[in-house]
Amino acid sequence: MLALGLCLVFLAVSGAGAFPEALAAKNISQKEAEFDKTYTDAVNSELLNIYTFNHTVIRNRTEGVRVTVNVLSEQKETPVLFVMRQKEAVVSFQVPLILRGLYQRKYLYQDVSRTLCQPQTKSELETQFFYVDVSTLSARNASYQLRVTRVENFVLRTNERFSFNATAAQPQYFKYMFPEGVDSVIVKVTSGMAFPCSVMSIQDILCPVYDLDNNVAFIGMYQTMTKKAAITVQKKDFPSNSFYVVVVVKTEDQACGGSLHYYPLSTDEPVDEGSRQKALDVVVSPAITATVYIRATLFCLGIFLSFYLLTLFIACWETWRFLWCLAGHPHITPDSLLGHPPYDGYGHGYGSFGGGLGLPGLTPAPPCALADRSLENMASRPRLDSLSSVEEDDYDTLADIESDKNVIRTKQYLSVADLARKDKRVLRKKYQIYFWNIATIAVFYALPVIQLVITYQTVVNVTGNQDICYYNFLCAHPLGNLSAFNNILSNLGYVLLGLLFLLIILQREISYNRALMRNDMQALECGIPKHFGLFYAMGTALMMEGLLSACYHVCPNYTNFQFDTSFMYMIAGLCMLKLYQKRHPDINASAYSAYACLAIVIFFSVVGVVFGKENTVFWIVFSIIHIIATLLLSTQLYYMGRWKLDSGIPRRILHVLYTDCVRQCSGPMYVDRMVLLVMGNIINWSLAAYGLVVRPNDFASYLLAIGICNLLLYFAFYIIMKLRSSERIKLIPLLCIICTSVVWGFALFFFFQGLSTWQKTPAESRQHNRDCILLSFFDDHDIWHFLSSIAMFGSFLVLLTLDDDLDCVQRDKIYVF
Template structure:
């Protein structure tokens, strides 16, 4: 049409357009254009004509060749060679596919789509010249059938479902062109039948098209499929702004988790081949726009920055309240002074303390107290008790100046009723330095752990991008939004809450630490000893959980599962240690033994995933280790750290059994829980997800210990202040909501990639985040509130003497 002067006669256009390729356009132009022509609107008539021709020329023609031969003689197959302008395509009948263990599958019917030619408005439609050569070396005649047809629906349309059928010897592929206003699309493929196993591939416009089982992985991006598959395709990845969608049926199902036939021969082979037909439906829908990415990032950051705003408001309210309370106390209390404790509660010195003569020890937990405790430091000896910034070269022997502390601790720790003063006898500076090792060690562990993890996941993502094998990573492909080189940016972005809230928790702990140091300069014998090293370690662990979870979700699979769970074990373990340390500050585990125990747990988790699925012996050995470790820990807790685990343990255990169970029946002095029933459950049911099973053991023990602690606290007539009460309720509510989304399984690396994709579901939040992303958001908030519970749970004891605080 370009460069030609047209006469003003519509019959001419009918004559021009009456060709086999575009004959339907004549009726359209004549019907709608004649009225425009009669009204003198020649420009509109010409525009309509050009539009119809452009539409017709934009439709790509494709030809499909079908061949059939009744001969099953593999020695003399019929060879077909198709020669086109752009290439050569060849195959044989019977068509042979090779499966697992050298099994062969023969097909008598073969159907292939030839590489299409695309007419343009400049050149117009042209005839395709195709040569089909048929040959055979057989010494006898072989009958065959050849049929060449034109495909009517070769080009897929946006938001329009298309149904078709494919088999191993009759693959299908179709063309898709990006609309002008669409930069990214999602190819959704569904099928009613799980098997036969199939492969969906997206390939650039290159001839020949790789559409057989043995070569479909040579080009483009591909996924295996049972009932569902989804591939996100971006315009920038295809210079021609168009691509082929290829569908291949595999001759066997083992790649998708199905069984392999035990024998393939004779009639069984023919029956097996007849079952390898699959009905498929493909729909191509536009993906999200760039504005949705911006909205999702704003939502993620603003949601968690609101926690910062709430913390500032609470801190300001406490500051105002403390100022007014400080003024009131100074006006009404004639003796002593007022100090602000770490929790924000005002602690006034006792009037008798201020009025007693110099040298009196009424305000201290001395030998005259009911518990027999000793005050190890006072303002009269050495630097103030609150100075934790002393030189790190100071050792415990520099401060532990009371030799009788080693001789009487066995006696004190065997009392029936223990008070906090019995188990907080060491100088607080030394104990504080001991717990700060948790903080420095976890930073070291995080650096050495995270660097190789980051390097590994970058390698995984590079392999996925280079090879196009999307079976490597277990995404929720129906809600996997790429950004740059990342295939599922939404799964990574949703972990920002762990890092932001972990940093906020560190700031809150730092504030309370500073306030506590100021308060301890005045009085050091009231309330729970506040050693913040474990809290700092918990904040770092929460931030690292976000970092490693993001790394895991770069390419989640069987090989890197431990990245997502390692610091979950550490968080649960640190919380239990903090609960125990609250009432047992002098006898809590050291950082070295604690982290060594976490390392053993992580090793067991890895071994469990590798060997724990079907190996009965592994579960027997693991159950024995679990029970023995639980008994050892319970014994250590029962004897307050005085039971040595060495070669003489068996002799001492036999003596205890003889004296306490045989010679005389003695009741236990304390209640000690032993939650080793999980070992029996694991031995009987042998859950497939061993990593989650181990994490469940930690979480159940933590919840039971926390419930026990709160119950004993209430039984001891202690109070729950409004802030810890709010945190407990918020923790319960947020954890319940988070666990609901956690159990909405969207993928599973325990299964094959195709089986995992059956669980994929669309996004549920802002069109960008899926159920697992919501779990990330809620679990970060739940962990933050859980940490606040541990941080504020005993704030009511800041004005209670330690010889009045029971141990449990």
């Protein structure tokens, strides 16, 4: 009866596949077995061996039991089946153990070791039995060795490192219990060897434990790893206040960036366990507390709100200095300043930041209409009494201005008055379109992005697959459903400083409109024409950069990297357009053409990220388009738009080359412009050649580098030409330039630390992960967010204030370059 009962139990637990085997079994051998003793036996189709083990389970003490088997006979068609029956769980496996890899490649393992989970007990002391059944369908004897041991150090201790070895057929897992007062821990698994590829998993206390390569991803959270893996575990996610740390060595290394030929090609030969063994260390340490979250959030808010306080302080200080100036000079009254604000070395006047980015002088200068500033001191430039040969009043309609474009714009020396002839209301509406278009783009771009990243985060939380997102896992602090709240919080600076810049622009526009309403001659006839639409677009782009960068860092990976860079391209493009607009207000690009070009750039960014890594055709096409676009833009800038792209352009080019280079060797008519454009073409052609030869993996960053290089070149040219024209840089923009350059330097240092990279596999990316360096909350990339947002804000202020020294200079005395 006992033998019949055991047979029925064996049928129930071993499944339908073992049914013929059970029927064929005629003899059952049951043995009382002991721990730490090796049993060498044999089974065949007519013999079933059952080993009975008993051990004492204490409620407050957890022990692991490990079963190690080694089949000495090689019988691939009739493997040996091992079934471990215990309370609340059954674990079974065959030897040779077959694990499948890429392309259904089979790997056979003769030496298998598995850990049995410990069932829960309600009593203080309980003796539990478990059984190991060994059977086979082979008619010949199959020899094997069986050994059952207790696992020492099965329970991990906080902040104590534990070392162990694992293979694909000998996985390891350990238990961790949350101590009192600890709500979150970070589990770190490290290894001195990159390969073989491994998987680290966090699973709830359930039986059986999924600890093989083909089932470790079924439940819990998991990561592939080479040398590093880290998972932050929160107590609220585990009702039993404990969890298993499971480490499995994979059969192949493709998931970690390895190559397939590293493994034996034959699927019939057993895998050498020695070549696939990996030494690992595991340590569990408490994660940060709620106090650290609060301190880091207040720190982030404090940094950027301090810029608001500084702006308010400067505004109050400038106002006080202005009133003090009036009080010290009774002959100067506010009424006398309505028409002619004083001009001084610092340029207090309409539209100044906080009432004036400079300080009002003690001695009033002559108003704009009486200012005498000639161009005779300009280097290598002849004296011109007036650079504007035709006044705007000479025209009745805009059509008349259009007919005279070739006469005005082809002069050798142009003044701002020559290129500021269109009606101010027309230009104001033209440049306002920049703001409204980017606001529309922002709405339609941001909404699907937010929906997509929420979906990404949901998939990560539901599936537990932490290979989807490329975080710095050693410094990824979750909050709610967000896996890396610190990377999102650090983008707050872009939004707050972008909003502050919009407020500054609004204040300047209000002051300027008031000056226009009172027919202020300085506002009407002097200085660089004030158009604020591009500034509003820049501030909006900075805010959107913060929002989309935060969305990207919800789940950073190669499929959504364009979210983080799209508005960087726009910021670079808008800054170049604003620099050009300062001296060319009438001929600057329209918002529609500008955003269309930026859309093409973003299109190439997406195509380059997805297809451009090893695609030679893509790099050839992109390089050709890059060079052609550079040449077309150079021609547009050199001739101020007075040329046509049609079928006759080759003939005109040949004519120019013949007349200027063959018949007579004459230099370029516009020397300054030619120098800039030659340097620009050299740089862009070099970048195109670099991309074609090197083919950088990060195409989006390469494309952004092209935009930044062109922006820096144009900005440097603008400053050099400003100084050559005997203009000067005032104190406030000079301080902004110096401080911004320093901040940019530190920002780039932290940017190039490279804490993760989606150009590699998730496991390889984690090799670059590093611990937090600021407040135990922010990492190097967070500091890049802080510094780059401040640097961008400073760069915008430079563009805003760079030409404040010209506010009291007549426009026909301001040189165009």
